[in-house]
Amino acid sequence: xxxxxVEIAGLKYPSPVFLASGILGSSASLxxxxxxSGAGAVVTKSVTLNPRRGHSTPCFIELEVxxxxxxGLPNPGYLHLLEEIKHLSEKDRIxxxxxxxxxxxxxxxxxxxxxxxxRAVELNFSCPHVKSYGLELSRNINVLVESIRKIKxxxxxxVWVKLGLxxxxxxxxxxxxxxxxxxxxxxxxxxxVVIDIYAKQPYxxxxxxxxxxxxxxxxxxxxxxxLFRGAELPIIGVGGIETWKDAVEMFLAGASAVQIGSAIAKxxxxxxxxxxxxxxxxxxxxxxKSIKSIVGLAHR
Amino acid sequence: xxxxxxxVKEVKLENYRIKSYSIExxxxxxxxxxxxxxxxxxxxxxxxxxxAYEDGRTIRLIIARVGEATSYIHNHAKRGDYISIRGPYGxxxxxxxxxxxxxxxxxxGIAPLYYLAKKLLEKGTNVHIFYGAKSKEDLIxxxxxxxxxxxxxxATEDGTYGFKGLITDLFKKHFSKEKYDYVYTCxxxxxxxxxxxxxxxxxxxVEACLERYIRCGVGLCGSCVLDPIGLRVCCEGPVIKxxxxxxxDFGQFKRDEFCRxxxx
Numbered sequence: 001x002x003x004x005x006v007e008i009a010g011l012k013y014p015s016p017v018f019l020a021s022g023i024l025g026s027s028a029s030l031x032x033x034x035x036x037s038g039a040g041a042v043v044t045k046s047v048t049l050n051p052r053r054g055h056s057t058p059c060f061i062e063l064e065v066x067x068x069x070x071x072g073l074p075n076p077g078y079l080h081l082l083e084e085i086k087h088l089s090e091k092d093r094i095x096x097x098x099x100x101x102x103x104x105x106x107x108x109x110x111x112x113x114x115x116x117x118x119r120a121v122e123l124n125f126s127c128p129h130v131k132s133y134g135l136e137l138s139r140n141i142n143v144l145v146e147s148i149r150k151i152k153x154x155x156x157x158x159v160w161v162k163l164g165l166x167x168x169x170x171x172x173x174x175x176x177x178x179x180x181x182x183x184x185x186x187x188x189x190x191x192x193v194v195i196d197i198y199a200k201q202p203y204x205x206x207x208x209x210x211x212x213x214x215x216x217x218x219x220x221x222x223x224x225x226x227l228f229r230g231a232e233l234p235i236i237g238v239g240g241i242e243t244w245k246d247a248v249e250m251f252l253a254g255a256s257a258v259q260i261g262s263a264i265a266k267x268x269x270x271x272x273x274x275x276x277x278x279x280x281x282x283x284x285x286x287x288x289k290s291i292k293s294i295v296g297l298a299h300r
Numbered sequence: 301x302x303x304x305x306x307x308v309k310e311v312k313l314e315n316y317r318i319k320s321y322s323i324e325x326x327x328x329x330x331x332x333x334x335x336x337x338x339x340x341x342x343x344x345x346x347x348x349x350x351x352a353y354e355d356g357r358t359i360r361l362i363i364a365r366v367g368e369a370t371s372y373i374h375n376h377a378k379r380g381d382y383i384s385i386r387g388p389y390g391x392x393x394x395x396x397x398x399x400x401x402x403x404x405x406x407x408x409g410i411a412p413l414y415y416l417a418k419k420l421l422e423k424g425t426n427v428h429i430f431y432g433a434k435s436k437e438d439l440i441x442x443x444x445x446x447x448x449x450x451x452x453x454x455a456t457e458d459g460t461y462g463f464k465g466l467i468t469d470l471f472k473k474h475f476s477k478e479k480y481d482y483v484y485t486c487x488x489x490x491x492x493x494x495x496x497x498x499x500x501x502x503x504x505x506v507e508a509c510l511e512r513y514i515r516c517g518v519g520l521c522g523s524c525v526l527d528p529i530g531l532r533v534c535c536e537g538p539v540i541k542x543x544x545x546x547x548x549d550f551g552q553f554k555r556d557e558f559c560r561x562x563x564x
Contacts, residue, residue, distance in 0.1 A: 024522040026559045029530035045522065051558045057346035058338075060516040062302040062386065071521055076560045198305050198382045199342040265518040265535075 003283045004276055006040065006257050006291050008234050009158040009182035011092055011119060013257065015040030016291045017247060017275050020238050020259035021097040021122060021162065022046065026075060028085045035090055038272035043185075043259065044085070046099035046124045047078040048133075049109065055129075056205040061194055066213025066240070067262050068194050070129040070206040073099055078109045082116045091117050095160065099124040101132045106147040107154070114155045121157050123147060125172075126164035126188030128210045135164040135188070138172060145179040152180035160236065164188040169223055170230035177233050185236040185259065186223045190216050213262040216240045221253050228254025228296050242267070244278020251291060252298040303340075304329065306383045309358065314440040318408060319374055320352065320362045323383055329359055332392030333416035334509050334539040337361075338517050340384040344372035348514045348534075350412040350486075351388060359385075362411040362440070389517040390538045393507055397423045399481035403449075404430045404471050404495045406487025407438065412509055413486050414441055417448040426450045428478065432467025432491070436460035468494040480504060489564040493551030496542040506542035512554055525555060 006016040018041040024030040026045040034042050054074025061068045075081065078098070088094060096113045098121050100106035110121050125144055127134025137143055148159055161176045162185035163169055173184050189210025194203045220239025227235050237255030241247055242263040250258045263271055279291070288294055310322040329337070331351040339361065340346040347369045353360040365374050377383070393416050401420065403413040410431055417427045429449040433439050435458045445452050454462030455470045463470045468491055475498060485495040486509040499506035512524035512533040519535035526533055527549045531540070545551075553561045 023520050024525075024532075026522050027525045027527060027530065027555070029527040030522050030525050030532075033530035045559075051560070053557045054515075057515060058340050059346075060518075060521070062518070064302065067516075067518075067520070069516065069521070071515060074515075074523070074557060074559060076558045080560060194301060196301070196303070196342070196384060199384065201342065203301070203303075203340075203384075205345070262520065265516075265520050268519070 003280055003288070003290055004040070008236070008256055009120070011158060013040035013093060015272070015276050016251070016257040016279070017272055018236070018257055018259045019043060020261035021124065022071070023261045023264060025097070026081065028088055031085060031094060032088060034269060034272070035093060037269040038276050040257065041093045041095060043095045043122050044081065044097050045075055046073055046097040046127065047075045047081045047109065048073060048099050049078060049105045051075065051077040051080065058203055058205055061203055061209070063194070065215035066211055067265070068192060068204070068209040068211050069189065070204045070209035072206060073127060073130050073133065078112060082112055086116050092119055094118055095120045095122050097122045097124055097162070099127060099133050100147065101137065103143050103146040103150060107150045110151040110155055110157055114157050119156075119158060120160060121151070122160040122162050122185060124162055126162045128164055128189055128191035129206055129208045135166070135191070138163065138166065141175055144172065145175050148176060148179035148181045158182045160185050162186070162188060165190050165219060165223065170226060173227055173231035173233065177231055181233060183234045183236055184227060184231065185238060186227060187216070187220050187239050190219065212240070214240050214242060217246060221249060224250060224255050225253040225298070228299060244275045244282065247275050247279055248282055248294070251294045252296070254296040254299065256291070256295050302386065304385045306385050308377055308379055308381045308383055311378060314362065315437055317365045318362060318440055320360055321377065323359050323361060323385070325357045325359060325385060328357055329354055329385070329388055331359070331388035333419050334392035334412050335388040335390050336538060337385045337387035337389065338514075341373050341377055342382065342384075343376065345369040348517070350509070351415060352411040353415050353418065362408060364408040387517065390535060393484055393509070393539050394482075395419060395423060396425055396482045398425060400426045400428070400478070401482040401484065402428045402430060402471070402478070402480045404467060404483065404485040404487070406432050406467055406491040409487030409509070410441060410445070413484060414444060414448065416484060417445070421448050428453065428474075428480070430455070430467050430471045432456070432470070432487075434458065467491065471495060472498060475502070482506070485509070489551055496545055496550070500542045500546055507539050508542065508545060508550075510538045510540060510550070512538070513557055523555065523557075523559065526550065527553065527561070
């Protein structure tokens, strides 16, 4: 076992640095390339029951402090993606992200994921810019709880649940725990609006978008910190991580693993190997033998 | 916002379906030939457009009426209108100094190659331009192209101007005797495929400028992926070397807005 290896809900990953959902994960070729670049795991782009074109452009913008996107869950539908990625060999390291709008949708897609040979799903209860999905749906506790319960009762899948920034994140985490969920992923992009001052109208076609990148990291760290205190489940930290120091901060706050997204725009796919090296060096220099030994250490 | 505010300075009708727009920006774009910008004219969708020239704070965009957004721009954009630009994005063409090169263009693919030829001329490179279109009425920029090229070869499919036939056939005729050091191509993908195959099989370096469905422009969303190598055309392209392209779906498949593979 190497120092970087982590175990989440009984499944082992060679590195604690994963690819976040929504980034690059909608084609077999890119999933493969990211895994080969040193990511411990890849979470696919969220799939829905039926194909979605996504929002019209403009759906992406660069800011001084990060990025705002409102892609609108574009995807070819769950069956299409599963067909495309079923031949990939590293099935344990690919987590399929599901965006349902009801318990039935989540369940139907999860069953197909298990049949295709994958072992974990990430339920998207956090996308901030699509009506009736994601963050909006997380307000419906019943759908959240029943989706997890039904998948856990009927399949052997590990269920990660991705939450967004909200006031009741601890309460949601407790519901997830009770329903049998295996891990909590926090957070998604943060809902926002960008206005073009010359056009005098919102820049994004869907008006609302999600802010990602550097600016949201301290907020993500706060959520992970609170979740570590308030809930028992393993936490996977996401939000603005760009360097190995950012990743270590997340581990100390309570994350058992981290996910990387926006930083790929600046640093390319080498970022995974780069962060892996930095974490390994930090562990060694500070006398730790594993990631596990630093998870939540800031809570002493 | 990191977008660059622009104002339409001049609209020129190039032919029945192509207009060129001079846009004055609030700051210099600093583009290289082959790079593109995401262009948003409020009222319609944001689209990727190759930069066709840049001089100071003014850029030139050559826009063909091909879909909803381009039709909207053609119908509405006039002098003084606001236009938002983000970029420049992607990798541009490699600028070869003091050599003998060929630019092979099809249709509105001439736009970035015109910009390239102009830059190459400044570097003392001898540029031969091969430019093909369906008919005489489709040809644009002829005077400008003559000014920036050592030789200009033109083909039209119906024979109304220049060589009658495909530009790839005309290029093939001259390719072996001219002995180019480097070849650049931009146009319909099937056409570029022929150019790239010919060059690679004769061990001549070649670069092609691809068109894909682009959303983010910075390599995050994956909409533009070139399979099976997983290359992100928006930031690792749109200009890609021939030997890489021939190991990919280039010339065969691209992805649509749903991220499904479709024939090019």
